[in-house]
Amino acid sequence: xxxxxxxxxxxxxxxxxxxxxxxxxxxxxxxxxxxxxxxxxxxxxxxxxxxxxxxxxxxxxxxxxxxxxxxxxxxxxxxxxxxxxxxxxxxxxxxxxxxxxxxxxxxxxxxxx
Amino acid sequence: xxxxxxxxxxxxxxxxxxxxxxxxxxxxxxxxxxxxxxxxxxxxxxxxxxxxxxxxxxxxxxxxxxxxxxxxxxxxxxxxxxxxxxxxxxxxxxxxxxxxxxxxxxxxxxxx
Numbered sequence: 001x002x003x004x005x006x007x008x009x010x011x012x013x014x015x016x017x018x019x020x021x022x023x024x025x026x027x028x029x030x031x032x033x034x035x036x037x038x039x040x041x042x043x044x045x046x047x048x049x050x051x052x053x054x055x056x057x058x059x060x061x062x063x064x065x066x067x068x069x070x071x072x073x074x075x076x077x078x079x080x081x082x083x084x085x086x087x088x089x090x091x092x093x094x095x096x097x098x099x100x101x102x103x104x105x106x107x108x109x110x111x112x113x
Numbered sequence: 114x115x116x117x118x119x120x121x122x123x124x125x126x127x128x129x130x131x132x133x134x135x136x137x138x139x140x141x142x143x144x145x146x147x148x149x150x151x152x153x154x155x156x157x158x159x160x161x162x163x164x165x166x167x168x169x170x171x172x173x174x175x176x177x178x179x180x181x182x183x184x185x186x187x188x189x190x191x192x193x194x195x196x197x198x199x200x201x202x203x204x205x206x207x208x209x210x211x212x213x214x215x216x217x218x219x220x221x222x223x224x225x
Binding site: 018033035040041042043046088090092100101102104105107109 | 117119121145146153154157158159162200211213215216217218
């Protein structure tokens with residue numbers, strides 16, 4: 001089945017530790033995105049990638065980093081510089097950047113203790 | 114003014130009721146419009162695209178009013194399974210890509 005996966009579903013980390021969230025898609029989509037969702041708020045764009053080996057900052061990129069070495073994979077690292085990292089993180093992909101429907105992974109709920 | 118605004122609700126309606134959500138957007142040049150549905154603690158999923166002429170999919174009807182810069186979603190004969198948060202999504206043309214903007218969502222609870 002084609003789709004987009006994220007792991008882990010729940011993640012707990014101590015303050016000051018970096019953590020990497022996984023995102024994989026087998027939809028052959030060029031574009032991938034990372035969003036953050038806080039309770040009662042909409043999705044906010046952290047980073048996006050139009051194509052392999054290219055990525056751009058979104059609206060709230062500070063304290064985060066990404067890589068796009070393979071078309072299928074777009075991992076997100078939450079660094080210790082991110083002041084309020086506890087949130088629901090969603091990865092998405094689309095055929096092209098901004099093009100039509102975005103397909104979302106199930107999300108990773110990160111809690112920093 | 115926020116780029117995309119929605120009434121957060123919650124909307125609590127009885128089964129069988131008709132409910133309508135509105136969404137306003139600030140950029141008159143916005144190009145594409147969508148409604149997504151997000152169940153509690155789950156990922157958003159596309160409900161329907163919104164076309165200039167309006168479109169219908171079963172019990173769901175979406176309308177676009179470019180002059181007033183709003184889109185609407187009408188749900189007829191509400192079911193318990195319609196309980197979710199409905200996200201309005203707008204795309205704007207940036208210099209090199211289409212920027213996708215999500216609204217904060219409107220929460221719907223359908224009550225037996």
